[in-house]
Amino acid sequence: MSQTPSQLAGLPPGAADPCVHCGFCLPTCASYRVLASEMDSPRGRIHALRAIEAGELELDATVASHFDTCLGCFACVSACPSGVRYDQLIEHTRPKLIKAGQRSAWQTSFRQLLLQVLPYPGRLRALLQPLRAYAGTPLQTLARRTGLTRLFGPEIEAMERLLPPLAAEAFSDQLPQINPAEGESRGRVALLLGCVQRCFDPNVSIATVKVLQANGFEVVIPPDQGCCGAVSHHQGELELTRQLAADLVRSMNAIDGELDAVLVAASGCGHTMKAYDELLTTDVQFRAPVQDVQEFLAIHGLSEAFRARLQPLHAVVAMHDACHMIHGQGIQAQPRQLLRAIPGLQLREATEAGVCCGSAGIYNLVQYEEGAELGRIKADDLSSTGAELVASANIGCTMQLRQHLADRASVHHPMELLAASAALQPLPGLTQGSRTSEIARKGEDRQTAAGSR
Numbered sequence: 001m002s003q004t005p006s007q008l009a010g011l012p013p014g015a016a017d018p019c020v021h022c023g024f025c026l027p028t029c030a031s032y033r034v035l036a037s038e039m040d041s042p043r044g045r046i047h048a049l050r051a052i053e054a055g056e057l058e059l060d061a062t063v064a065s066h067f068d069t070c071l072g073c074f075a076c077v078s079a080c081p082s083g084v085r086y087d088q089l090i091e092h093t094r095p096k097l098i099k100a101g102q103r104s105a106w107q108t109s110f111r112q113l114l115l116q117v118l119p120y121p122g123r124l125r126a127l128l129q130p131l132r133a134y135a136g137t138p139l140q141t142l143a144r145r146t147g148l149t150r151l152f153g154p155e156i157e158a159m160e161r162l163l164p165p166l167a168a169e170a171f172s173d174q175l176p177q178i179n180p181a182e183g184e185s186r187g188r189v190a191l192l193l194g195c196v197q198r199c200f201d202p203n204v205s206i207a208t209v210k211v212l213q214a215n216g217f218e219v220v221i222p223p224d225q226g227c228c229g230a231v232s233h234h235q236g237e238l239e240l241t242r243q244l245a246a247d248l249v250r251s252m253n254a255i256d257g258e259l260d261a262v263l264v265a266a267s268g269c270g271h272t273m274k275a276y277d278e279l280l281t282t283d284v285q286f287r288a289p290v291q292d293v294q295e296f297l298a299i300h301g302l303s304e305a306f307r308a309r310l311q312p313l314h315a316v317v318a319m320h321d322a323c324h325m326i327h328g329q330g331i332q333a334q335p336r337q338l339l340r341a342i343p344g345l346q347l348r349e350a351t352e353a354g355v356c357c358g359s360a361g362i363y364n365l366v367q368y369e370e371g372a373e374l375g376r377i378k379a380d381d382l383s384s385t386g387a388e389l390v391a392s393a394n395i396g397c398t399m400q401l402r403q404h405l406a407d408r409a410s411v412h413h414p415m416e417l418l419a420a421s422a423a424l425q426p427l428p429g430l431t432q433g434s435r436t437s438e439i440a441r442k443g444e445d446r447q448t449a450a451g452s453r
């Protein structure tokens, strides 16, 4: 009996076979967009994989570099009319790229350094502590303006460009372990804090908890929870990913009592946690389903009591769809549905909503030129909508967009917008007199005037 190409190749069965080289995936591919080379497109990589597995091509450093340019955004999977599972193909290939000799010694060391720091909040906080006197201060502005940051090389410069002001909340977990439901109880959930998110944008988890509580859900936060393994998963470091994933499952499963869901407010983490059934054995699995918080709230609906609290937020908001949300988890309508519940909020769509912003885990650090170019393209696209706020539900995208949008728009998680509208928490980072605070103030004035009539 003859074998299909993927059976011959040892690739995931059926993943590459339906590719008919039509090229429909090319316009959606972020790496093709900035590199314009067939080898840096999904079609080119599929062709290369088939050739490698057929023994016609060697996975040497040059070929590997074309797989390293892939962001793993999965836009090609959404675009493919033939059902090619490129997501399976790249996940199958990435562990092979780690093999010694396929990346420079510096690239290998830099990636290892990131993998030894980012998944561990304690290590990340220790590293960030001395930077508190620098991040967000005139010193940082001066260092950037004088080109001082360039002296440390492009990867370190790319990291520095992402560094936000470091709030005191970034250095310790503020939320209690048990956060009771307000009003009539509608259920009980666990929440992942995320390792990068809890350090660089701690307000997201605080807003998420407040919104869930105000909607009648008790939120449990295991204090010993670690990383979900997303950063290492995206790099093909499967051993480390499995270890982190198993630890997180144990931590969440140690919660006493029933749980309706294990919730996540960062799409990269959610995507990896939904893959635990493939990564871990059947006896090491969450005892409640993993859901993005927006998915969960869209399923359960905002409570009447919560809707009654929502005050106008007169702002034009552009929705940014994180790739691991829209392509990885098929979540697109839910955040929009939640944001439309906010009175006065105008939602705008960017022209290229499905194209990656260039963040993609650590892509904007290790493939800094392509990452920066994609960040500029995405920022211009979002900015062209006229929005003064951008809604982003993934910490990596949020940091990338904040860098490239600069003062053109502020970037917030949809949970922060809901929390602000429900007067649970002000929108962070808005300075008095900024365009958005002016709009929000006008909205409040209108509401006050309407109330006094």
Ligand code: SF4
Pocket: 018, 019, 020, 021, 022, 023, 024, 025, 026, 042, 043, 046, 076, 079, 080, 081, 082, 083, 084
């Ligand atoms: S992956 Fe799909 S869209 Fe891309 S060339 Fe192959 S068949 Fe066409």
Ligand code: SF4
Pocket: 028, 029, 030, 031, 032, 040, 041, 042, 045, 069, 070, 071, 072, 073, 074, 075, 076, 077, 086
């Ligand atoms: S995952 Fe993204 S970057 Fe990689 S081939 Fe597909 S569309 Fe291109």
